[in-house]
Amino acid sequence: MFFEGSEKKLEVVVKPEAGYLRQKDESFWKQLVQASRAQILSKISSESCDAYLLSESSLFVWDDHFTMITCGQTTLVDGALFFLKQYKASQLLSFIYERKNEYFPHLQHTHFFQDIERLREALKGKAFRFGNADEHHLFMFHADQAYQPELHDTTLELLMYDLQGEVFESFRSKNQESDEIRRRTEINKILPGFQIDDYVFQPCGYSLNALKGAEYYTLHVTPQELSCYVSFETNVFYSEGYRDLVLKIIEVFRPKSFDVVTFQPSYCQSMEVPGFERRSLVEEELSCGYGVVYSHFFQPAQAAKKAYFLKEV
Amino acid sequence: MFFEGSEKKLEVVVKPEAGYLRQKDESFWKQLVQASRAQILSKISSESCDAYLLSESSLFVWDDHFTMITCGQTTLVDGALFFLKQYKASQLLSFIYERKNEYFPHLQHTHFFQDIERLREALKGKAFRFGNADEHHLFMFHADQAYQPELHDTTLELLMYDLQGEVFESFRSKNQESDEIRRRTEINKILPGFQIDDYVFQPCGYSLNALKGAEYYTLHVTPQELSCYVSFETNVFYSEGYRDLVLKIIEVFRPKSFDVVTFQPSYCQSMEVPGFERRSLVEEELSCGYGVVYSHFFQPAQAAKKAYFLKEV
Numbered sequence: 017m018f019f020e021g022s023e024k025k026l027e028v029v030v031k032p033e034a035g036y037l038r039q040k041d042e043s044f045w046k047q048l049v050q051a052s053r054a055q056i057l058s059k060i061s062s063e064s065c066d067a068y069l070l071s072e073s074s075l076f077v078w079d080d081h082f083t084m085i086t087c088g089q090t091t092l093v094d095g096a097l098f099f100l101k102q103y104k105a106s107q108l109l110s111f112i113y114e115r116k117n118e119y120f121p122h123l124q125h126t127h128f129f130q131d132i133e134r135l136r137e138a139l140k141g142k143a144f145r146f147g148n149a150d151e152h153h154l155f156m157f158h159a160d161q162a163y164q165p166e167l168h169d170t171t172l173e174l175l176m177y178d179l180q181g182e183v184f185e186s187f188r189s190k191n192q193e194s195d196e197i198r199r200r201t202e203i204n205k206i207l208p209g210f211q212i213d214d215y216v217f218q219p220c221g222y223s224l225n226a227l228k229g230a231e232y233y234t235l236h237v238t239p240q241e242l243s244c245y246v247s248f249e250t251n252v253f254y255s256e257g258y259r260d261l262v263l264k265i266i267e268v269f270r271p272k273s274f275d276v277v278t279f280q281p282s283y284c285q286s287m288e289v290p291g292f293e294r295r296s297l298v299e300e301e302l303s304c305g306y307g308v309v310y311s312h313f314f315q316p317a318q319a320a321k322k323a324y325f326l327k328e329v
Numbered sequence: 330m331f332f333e334g335s336e337k338k339l340e341v342v343v344k345p346e347a348g349y350l351r352q353k354d355e356s357f358w359k360q361l362v363q364a365s366r367a368q369i370l371s372k373i374s375s376e377s378c379d380a381y382l383l384s385e386s387s388l389f390v391w392d393d394h395f396t397m398i399t400c401g402q403t404t405l406v407d408g409a410l411f412f413l414k415q416y417k418a419s420q421l422l423s424f425i426y427e428r429k430n431e432y433f434p435h436l437q438h439t440h441f442f443q444d445i446e447r448l449r450e451a452l453k454g455k456a457f458r459f460g461n462a463d464e465h466h467l468f469m470f471h472a473d474q475a476y477q478p479e480l481h482d483t484t485l486e487l488l489m490y491d492l493q494g495e496v497f498e499s500f501r502s503k504n505q506e507s508d509e510i511r512r513r514t515e516i517n518k519i520l521p522g523f524q525i526d527d528y529v530f531q532p533c534g535y536s537l538n539a540l541k542g543a544e545y546y547t548l549h550v551t552p553q554e555l556s557c558y559v560s561f562e563t564n565v566f567y568s569e570g571y572r573d574l575v576l577k578i579i580e581v582f583r584p585k586s587f588d589v590v591t592f593q594p595s596y597c598q599s600m601e602v603p604g605f606e607r608r609s610l611v612e613e614e615l616s617c618g619y620g621v622v623y624s625h626f627f628q629p630a631q632a633a634k635k636a637y638f639l640k641e642v
Contacts, residue, residue: 119462122434136642143639149432149555150465150490150586157642177463242462273463286633295608295627300636308636314608320599323613323621326456329449329470 019221021238021245022118023073023175024092026099029081029110029163034103036079038066044102049075052086052095053125060213064230069213074225074234081110085249087236089124093131100138110304111139111159116175116275117152119243128155146298146310152177152275153296154310163305165281168253172278174262176246176271183268184246187239192216198224206264207233207252246271259287273314283307291315332534334551334558335431336386336488337405342394342423342476347416349392351379357415362388365399365408366438373526377543382526387538387547394423398562400549402437406444413451423617424452424472429488429588430465432556441468459611459623465490465588466609467623476618478594481566485591487575489559489584496581497559500552505529511537519577520546520565559584572600586627596620604628 030037045068049056055071068075072088086092096113105111113135115128132143139159147153183200186192194214198204203224204212210226210233217223222237233250246269254261258278266274266289273295276287284299284307292313301307343350358381362369368384381388385401399405409426418424426448428441445456452472460466496513499505507527511517516537517525523539523546530536535550546563559582567574571591579587579602586608589600597612597620605626614620 117463120434120440122437122440124435127433127435132640132642141642143642144636145639146636148491148586149637150430152463155639156636160641178461273461284633293606293629297630297633298636299633309633310636317607317610320597320610320612320622323457323459323469323611323623324462326458326468327445328473329445329454329456 018120018240018243019088019238020118020120020123021087021236021243021247022116023085023087023236023247024090024116025112025114025173026084026092026096027081027110027112028099028108030103031107031109032080034107037077037082038079045075045077048084048095048098051098052084052092053090054086054088057215058213060211060225060227062211062227062229065227065232067213067225067227067232069215069223069225073223073236076225076232076234078230085234085247087238091125093126093134097134097138100135105139105159108139108159108161110161110163110165111141112304112306113157115155117154128157132157142303144300146277146300146308147296147312151295152273152312154275154277156308158302158304160303162303165305167281169251170253170258170278170280171251172249172258172261172276174248174265175275175277176248176266176269177244177274178272179244179246179269180272181270184237184239184244184270187222187237188220190219192222194222197222201235201268203235203268206261206268207250257285257287259289262287262289273312276309276311276313278309279306281305281307284309286311289313331433331553331556332551333401333431333433333436334549334556334560335429336398336400336549336560337403337429338425338427338486339397339405339409340394340423340425341412341421343416344420344422345393347420350390350395351392358388358390361397361408361411364411365397365405366403367399370528371526373524373538373540375524375540375542378540378545380526380538380540380545382528382536382538386536386549389538389545389547391543398547398560400551404438406439406447410447410451413448418452418472421452421472421474423474423476423478424454425617425619426470428468430467432558441470445470455616457613459590459613459621460609460625464608465586465625467588467590469621471615471617473616475616478618480594482564483566483571483591483593484564485562485571485574485589487561487578488588488590489561489579489582490557490587491585492557492559492582493585494583497550497552497557497583500535500550501533503532505535507535510535514548514581516548516581519574519581520563570598570600572602575600575602586625589622589624589626591622592619594618594620597622599624602626
């Protein structure tokens with residue numbers, strides 16, 4: 017049994033004259049989510065942000081921008097096109113669409129190349145691939161317009177594979193309670209003071225949104241053995257960079273390999289991770305104002321492994 | 330523009346009472362190839378083997394076994410099922426079906442899991458994955474019957490990615506001649522004395538079959554930038570192992586990463602490759618009599634790369 021945890025992501029910043037996104041009727045966001053083939057499960061709000069927990073990941077809405085992350089077999093490009101029917105390109109300051117390589121691309125409804133052909137009907141833009149095509153990689157499309165993100169406008173995406181250890185294994189148990197999960201992951205010690213909204217899926221799987229003012233973080237756990245995956249994302253700003261936060265999270269989830277994707281205003285800053293080798297390091301200062309650094313790390317194998325037995329057929 | 334170079338492979342050994350495969354009418358092999366959605370382009374023969382060069386890779390037929398390798402969007406499983414309509418499981422000594430992970434799985438007609446569901450209707454067997462699901466990996470299905478391969482029954486598959494250098498770049502030139510290609514690759518110095526049959530595809534691409542008695546080697550070049558790939562395979566026996574041969578071939582094609590897959594009778598022998606790190610090492614002694622070693626090697630990056638610019642959209 018498997019579930020595609022790998023995510024697609026959309027981040028859009030609108031001009032002031034486009035109006036406040038949080039004042040849109042909730043039915044607008046509901047339709048956008050449904051267009052992407054997902055459902056809203058729950059919602060929490062801070063003074064600055066509405067955070068929707070979805071059947072497949074998350075949607076965060078601030079007044080001037082929104083970030084949507086979807087997994088499984090969702091079609092986030094349809095959500096993007098729904099948004100672009102209501103907002104013209106001239107009303108946008110920034111538009112970034114990403115797709116991480118999937119475990120099971122043949123089960124997706126569309127491929128990145130098809131998505132950008134459709135997006136181009138509404139927006140001019142540039143498409144990139146971070147990482148080699150035959151390894152872990154991140155596809156990115158961004159509208160080709162100059163934008164200057166604010167100094168503290170940073171994002172960390174931490175995408176973890178081949179996980180092990182007690183905390184991760186426990187996600188495979190039946191009848192879990194979210195209190196117990198929060199305690200085990202200790203995520204609210206790593207990032208204290210956030211309002212949390214989480215969901216335990218059946219038969220397994222876990223999602224969490226967290227808000228503190230304009231800050232968010234989100235965690236999604238896919239425990240299935242054939243496709244195990246955990247993703248973590250946040251916009252919390254760390255003046256010293258994201259390295260320490262990455263080290264804390266990988267200590268909990270113990271991936272044998274992971275991607276780190278960081279966005280910073282106009283500069284690139286990479287990191288080393290002790291005990292891990294780097295498979296890829298890609299740095300690009302995008303014309304849309306963000307410096308993006310993509311790294312893939314892995315733990316070198318100590319000895320030969322046996323083949324993974326799939327099944328007796 | 331891209332072409333899926335990644336290959337599917339079928340290797341079948343028949344019992345003596347099943348008759349000589351080389352005595353089958355050529356129309357039988359033609360139908361098998363067509364069932365796989367490929368075409369026969371040409372044929373050469375030695376005293377022991379018929380080698381067919383296909384529109385998508387190669388077919389080698391000996392009296393007691395055959396090996397077929399197909400790429401692109403072929404459906405080798407259909408060729409296998411065509412064979413299994415004519416030969417019962419009880420007439421087979423060995424049946425091994427492999428699929429390498431593809432660049433564009435969403436463009437394939439079937440996935441490995443679907444293939445083995447269909448193969449199970451004719452054969453009991455076991456399915457494995459060599460390598461992690463989110464990295465380079467090799468899927469394998471083998472019929473679950475005891476077999477003892479002969480001492481010199483060994484195979485090397487060398488699958489090369491992210492290629493560079495003069496020889497590989499020259500495959501992208503127009504109007505190439507096969508003489509020139511053979512001279513450039515110097516493959517007949519690495520393995521002298523073979524009868525060669527090769528083909529230059531339009532607009533690019535190259536295939537070569539070579540025979541010497543019961544020995545073969547085969548080379549397939551996919552130069553397209555979005556999906557560049559070169560595969561080399563041989564059954565030539567080297568008492569000291571395949572390492573030196575691997576070093577010679579990677580010196581010609583200069584891949585930045587590659588898989589080495591070796592089959593030996595009942596034992597596993599891995600190798601180190603200077604200048605390359607190992608991402609995966611998987612060893613399995615299969616119940617069908619072969620020891621299989623799968624390794625993925627890569628050249629560590631010296632510095633950050635820029636993102637790969639796909640297109641202005």
